[in-house]
Structure formats: C-alpha cells, structure tokens
Amino acid sequence: MKKSFDIYEMITNLIVEKLEAGVIPWQMPWKSANGMPKNLVYQKPYRGFNFWFLLTVADKYQSPFFLTFRQVKQLGGHVRKGEKGYPVVFWKMLEHEQKDGSLEQVPFLRYYTVFNLNQTEGVDETKIPESDAHDHEFDPIADAESLVEFWSDCPEIRTNESHAYYSPGLDYVGMPNPRTFFKDEQYYSTLFHELTHATGHKRRLGRHEKLSDHQFGSKDYSQEELVAEMGAAYLCGITGLENATIDNSAAYIKSWITKFKEDKKILLIAASQAQKAVDYILENQFQPSQAAEAALVDYQAEAS
Structure with a gap:
C-alpha cells in the first residue's frame, strides 16, 4: 500500500x-507600541534569555527601553526611590592556565542590573525615540x-x-x-x-x-x-x-x-x-x- x-x-x-x-x-x-526590549543608549534588542525575561518587564512598565544606573545618570536622570532593577546575564570568557602551562577559555556567567525607562525620572526626552506600533x-x-x-x-x-x-x-x-x-x-x-x-x-x-x-x-x-x-x-x-x-x-x-x-x-x-x-x-x-x-x-x- x-x-x-x-x-x-x-x-x-x-x-x-x-x-x-x-x-x-x-x-x-509584531511591533506593539511597547516594542522589543532594548537598551536605550545602544538601541540594540536583548537576545536569548534576557529577551524573554525583559519582555514581561517591558509589558509591566509599558516601555521597551532599559538602562543601567550609570546610563540613567549620563542622560541626566535618576532612578526613582524604591525601584528595584532587573538582572541581565551574559557569558564572559576567562583564560585559565592549565598545569601544563596552556591556556583554556572558560565561560563565566556574569550579570549587570538594568532599570526600565519608566522606573526613572528626568532622562533627556530628546534621547528617547518614538515607539509606535x-x-x-x-x-x-x-x-x-x-x-x-x-x-x-x-x-x-x-x-x-x-x-x-x-x-x-x-x-x-x-x-x-x-x-x-x-x-x-x-x-x-x-x-x-x-x-x-x-x-x-x-x-x-x-x-x-x-x-x-x-x-x-x-x-x-x-x-x-x-x-x-x-x-x-x-x-x-x-x-x-x-x-x-x-x-x-x-x-x-x-x-x-x-x-x-x-x-x-x-x-x-x-x-x-x-x-x-x-x-x-x-x-x-x-x-x-x-x-x-x-x-x-x-x-x-x-x-x-
């Protein structure tokens, strides 16, 4: 058959x-008014785990933009009192010397903290791009x-x-x-x-x-x-x-x-x-x- x-x-x-x-x-x-989560300064969307994690955070705060504490200050703003940041994880390759003297690349998990734009105040509005659906x-x-x-x-x-x-x-x-x-x-x-x-x-x-x-x-x-x-x-x-x-x-x-x-x-x-x-x-x-x-x-x- x-x-x-x-x-x-x-x-x-x-x-x-x-x-x-x-x-x-x-x-x-799709592109909603919120858009894909991205760093406000570099305008690069997050990838991998960070994308999925920050997608829900962006939805919560109704903004796709995130910044580090230092970036907020550089743009003339400050993080609102009581706001808690969110971790962004990444792998950093470190060199580890073996017993025979050779070097081995070892992945090391690191993270830094970001805040959603709507957790901040005073950020220069000219630095915030429009985010239309x-x-x-x-x-x-x-x-x-x-x-x-x-x-x-x-x-x-x-x-x-x-x-x-x-x-x-x-x-x-x-x-x-x-x-x-x-x-x-x-x-x-x-x-x-x-x-x-x-x-x-x-x-x-x-x-x-x-x-x-x-x-x-x-x-x-x-x-x-x-x-x-x-x-x-x-x-x-x-x-x-x-x-x-x-x-x-x-x-x-x-x-x-x-x-x-x-x-x-x-x-x-x-x-x-x-x-x-x-x-x-x-x-x-x-x-x-x-x-x-x-x-x-x-x-x-x-x-x-």
Whole structure:
C-alpha cells in the first residue's frame, strides 16, 4: 500500500534542514507600541534569555527601553526611590592556565542590573525615540481562520494585548492586535503557537500536568516551548503558510533547543507531542475546513 503524504514528517524534516544549515536569528513578528526590549543608549534588542525575561518587564512598565544606573545618570536622570532593577546575564570568557602551562577559555556567567525607562525620572526626552506600533491592513486567511473558528473547545482569544501568551490558569490566549504583525501569516503562526500550548490543559490532553517545573528557562518550560512551536509549524503547513513562517519557526526552535545542547532527539520528542496536539485540534472540529479534512484523512490513513 502506498504511503500517504505525511505533513508532520515533511515539516519536521524541513525544520531539521534549516537547523543543520544554520538559521537566521529569531525575530518577534509584531511591533506593539511597547516594542522589543532594548537598551536605550545602544538601541540594540536583548537576545536569548534576557529577551524573554525583559519582555514581561517591558509589558509591566509599558516601555521597551532599559538602562543601567550609570546610563540613567549620563542622560541626566535618576532612578526613582524604591525601584528595584532587573538582572541581565551574559557569558564572559576567562583564560585559565592549565598545569601544563596552556591556556583554556572558560565561560563565566556574569550579570549587570538594568532599570526600565519608566522606573526613572528626568532622562533627556530628546534621547528617547518614538515607539509606535506597526500598523497594516490585516487580511484574514480563510483556512487558518476556519481551523480556529471550528475548534469545538478552543480557548477564548483576547486581542489587543502587548504580547502573545497562553494563560493556563484561566485557559485563554492573549494576542497582540493582528494589525501590529508585519505579515498576516505571522499572526497565525503566533496564534497557532499559543493554541498548541492550550492543548496541554488538563481538560484537553493534560500535558501540562506531567511537567514538574514550570519556571521560565527550566528544561520542562523549554520542552513545552519546542512542542508549541512544532505544533505551530505543523498547523502552518496544514493551512499552507509554512513558506512564509518556516525560517522564523526554525530560528525560534534553535533558541530553545540549545537548552539541550542541540540534541535532535529532543526535537523528535517535541515533534511527537506536537503532532498529538495538532491531531487533537483537527479531531475536534465541528465543521472541518478543507485543509483540516485533508490533514485528518492523511493521518487516519497513516494509522490504519
């Protein structure tokens, strides 16, 4: 019997190829008024752990800009009394002399403290760039819309948030306004990521119940991020959006898979869990779209 087309295998192979070839850095695919967290003086966005950590801080203070205590003073301002700073971590390579006299480069974790702009007063306003939200005419994509609309136990989706997230306690998804995304396809890729998270809720697949450590940056947290992005990549493939989103998905996965020293087995484990998540969404469509029906037929053919 001829093997049917496997969308999951195709997307997984595509991502692995991107990882092996080297992928472009991950880009946040929307620009709200807050924007990406960055240093006010150097205007460079933070990367890695610092990006994710400061993204929530920027949301709290409604400003994307951060400064060190010294930078605040240099710009004529001061940190407000009682405000506490936030750590920015980085690796510094130190030379260590071995017993045989050779020098070895040893990574040493360091950190410095930054403050959000809105924790300060008196900073020279001419040094603060405008931070307007991106705005474009959003054109909904039918197959992607249908997949979400017809998911029978889809969580509530709240728009006009400053960033994308899933709230497991309240079981809802928060999304920035679709108009703030650079491309329509990126909106759906981000939405699919958060909806894949939602499949792990205890009243759906119960995946989150099996994770012991939900702290940001933990192995369990990183594994769940891989599952969510793999799920998003699959859903983009099913709805025909993968060409416009695959590079960013691969780059996002790259940023988390480093937690596991780029172990491809971890990616395959995440892929398996992501497929279960996507199958759940497809199997719970009360009026399946043509794209969803086609993917489900292929899946059932594989299982038979």
